[in-house]
Amino acid sequence: MRYINIIFILMWAGLFQTNQSLGQNGVKDTIIFCTHKVVLDNQNKLIPWFTPVENAYDHFLRLRWDFIKNKVPNSPGPHPRSKYPQYYFYCGFKNNNVLEYDTWMNDVAEKMPNWFENARLYYAYTGDPSVMTIVKNMMEYYITHGTSPANFVWPNFPYTTTNAGDTIFQGFTTASRFKLHEIQVDHAGEMGLAYYRMYLYSGEKKYLNAALHVANVLAANARIGTADKSVWPYRVIMDSGKITAEYGANWTGCYMLMDNLVRDNLGNVAFYKEALIKARNFILQFPMKTGYWTDGHTDTDVNSNTYKSNLSASNTTLCMFDYAELNPNWKEDIPKLIKWTEDYFVSRSAQGEPSTMWGANIVGEQDSFMYKMDYQTARYAAVCARWYAVSGDESYKEKAYRSLNWVTYCNDSTGKAFESPVSKGISTWWSDCYGECPRMFYQAFAGVPEFAPPHENHILYSEGILKNISYDKGMVSYVATSANGIEYLRLAFKPKMVKLNGKEIWNDNSLDSDTYKVKNLDGGGYSVIIKRLKKGEVIIVE
Template sequence: MSAKRRLSLTVWVLAGLGFRATAATIAGHPVVLDAQGKIIPWYSPTEKAFDQFLHRRWDFIKNKVPPCPGPPPRSNYPQYYFYDGYVTQSAAITPDNWMNDIGEKIPNWFESARLYYAYTGDTQVMAIVRGLMDYTIAHGTSPASFAWPNFPQTTTGPGDLEFTGFTPTFARHETHVDHAGDMGLSYFRLYQFTGERKYLTNALHIADVLAAKARIGTATHSVWPYRVRMDTGAVTAEYGANWIGCYDLLDSLIRAGLGNTNAYAQARTKARDFLRQFPMRTGYWTDGHTDNPVNSHTYKSNMGKSNMALYLFDHPEFHPDWRTWLPSSLQWTEEHFVFRTAEKEPATAFGANVVGEQDGFNFKMDYQTARYAAECARWYRVSGDTNFLEKARRSLNWVTYCSDAEGRATESPYSLNIASWWSDCYGECPRMFYHAFAAMPEWAPPGEDHILYSEGVLTNVSYRAGEVQFAPCNAIGIVYLRLSFLPAEVTQNGAPWRRQPSLTAEGWTARALGNGDYAVAVRHIRHGQVRLATPNPKPRPRPAANAAEK
């Protein structure tokens, strides 16, 4: 069936259910509204819309991305290796030819892949991201002789086979320290997933440099400089605020007992103190992503604040006033990036808040809107405030319109002259849905079994009728699932766990969702294979990894 025919059928089915399509469109989709006149997904059945969004975006990466323009060896690789994105208004997938945002692409793709792997058991996505990371390590790491040695390049020019920096916007070998730290965390997590030592070695190199270069942060000079020239050590921008990834890298290595943990602990404390004392108080979440040469201590970007918020949901111990800060941070996003708009773009659309990116480029984007929706959903689960549940639902519904039936993304549907970036559309945006699922397992597809979210990396994931298994790489953590059965047994390494009234102790909880489905959460305090099973399984639906073929 053609994509056009599928879209027509979807609208017809929705109309039959009491929903109505409007004359308005978003990224080519007729907007479908509910009885309240508010946006719902274009896909039918709507209860599988978020699930299908995830499947189709990965299917696009696996099957529909053309090779890079020649000559070889560039043409031996898919376009996402060497370009930031593609031209939105071109019918063909044509490179944007602006730059290559390695420092954003690697962390976001890794997170999207490891969460999709847990959600489906699909190992192909991990192989795709591993290949991208292998190439980046081999062709985008500074020499040991540099002032910032064995440290990642975070940018390069479009089509570059060797990653040396995005010139002339930045100097040769100029890197973004925050994004380099994010890459280090991804390297460590890939080490956890694979056990391959080279990924740990690269993560330790980055952590060693961060520990050596950490300083006492101030309102104008952050705990690390935002940008530096790795060859000379010259600082090119003193202040940034997107440091929770660097903090997480150091903290993860300390908890694992790897590397120079004493030095890491000192740098970790400096990073925590800076974040608490400055951007969490002032709201100056400065970051220009990887292509905007920001040099300011008052510039604002939604990304760093969002990263901080999402980290707090998993690690509330980071800040004693997290329950006060989180709702105020959502208000901050609304003030600066929802209701303040670029040009003639809307702040809201059919009941959905839509979100911009940064002070100097505040266009509404799918991935920033997905970030906001994830934060709203998780705050609803903490607070019980249904206003945030409504905000999360409508904004995620809007995001579904930014993919066509084949999984091709339109990042900025109100400004089609803006390219659709691989990092944003196929990494940063989809990974936010798993945060939303953790808060609202009701939004995952009914009658199916899925690991919805875990803060830590999972391996050995398997799905069979009436059984889900996984092994956590971190000793301590919580794993969220939606199951088509109530587990009759939950074990780790064969030892039974008790069903608990809450997640304050090792064990599991379950909440009925209707029609035999359950929201299940598991709290583990050690390593080992976890198994959830029932002796009376329902037949499993078609494997999720192939759902995009429907």
């Protein structure tokens, strides 16, 4: 019956074709899903459609950036809007047609942070700096045209939304859900983190100044959180300071922004430290215990302290892998959070939609929008992969693998994404499909380096910002912009020497500071993890 339901849904959505029937024990005949022939292994479980299979995730990541670079039309007129790509001013496209831009809204502060993360990780993975130019240009436009005036109660702070097609950002008002100048504070904090990271990459002080403005406003408005009121209000109207929603739980972007500024001794460090304590205490005392991971993304007018969204829980889980000091009990809490996602957003579904397909768990978004989505499924896979690296529990590696395989089907051979391929009438959003979804693959690579292609050299993941990346024969080099960092690589060669700022560091499985660890990988090549105390140039040679 489960497979019959899947057929009905996918035929309804127009992304499924089959020539024959399905048997009770699984798929028996040729099935086309999202334009690709479904490929199953001998357990009737999903594997990627692309061959060679070991390059499928790499191919997926390159396809999606190629689509952004080469296949997105400019925005409709008038000038100056028509000078810029469609993704600057619109949330997505409808009916699987990139020419049919979605006029619902522009989710500025979901798009920009996710695109920045995807770009900087793709740049590290490939050495291709063109993607950083794309996001740098977009960020500059958003800062210039989407920052509150200095005389507002929340001054020099990012607009998180605006109406579709707006060239000056003032908030999403056309659906009558929000007021003029109303913003989501959590997503504004994520914008601030992206600004700071762009400063580390570019060295341009305007991005540092923008980040400091965000951090200063956040620190000034931090409060002691309760079960009804979070450490920051979830939504405010910036000109008056009026609070329109008291409770949210997606605060890791705000936390990481101020934590990074404290580490680098920038801005009002003492002020930020006070806010960090309040943020940590709220996260651990309330959503971590109650399970009320509340946010409504940028277009849902949530005003509740019991609403659930996978994004808030997922962001917190991923943060704990890189910021273990956030939660001393992270090793106990992370498997509970994975189960929380499975209980609320895998097992629960929009009416008629499946929870699994061919052995892959697929994941919904939030209480009022339960449709299964590629980017939420990628989030889940990333968490499972990283937890596998900590726990050694093979079941999490299997979950990550099957879910990522499903995600690779969610675009056609040109890179045009299908965000919700088992749903009817759901638009494909630029933020979700070309930022949030692909960036999760690098987290998965950190947990399972075998997921990256063999016989190639790649920086798989780093929490910190890397620049001056170079891939040469028998050598990889980069500059790490922050101290106390970890880089994950898959290399075709076994390193003979690793240098940090010209000084050799040692191969040591204990991974003490300024050491590296090498592991032979199935399929060929090596996993290399470098742990640094200092920032600076890293050179890895064969």
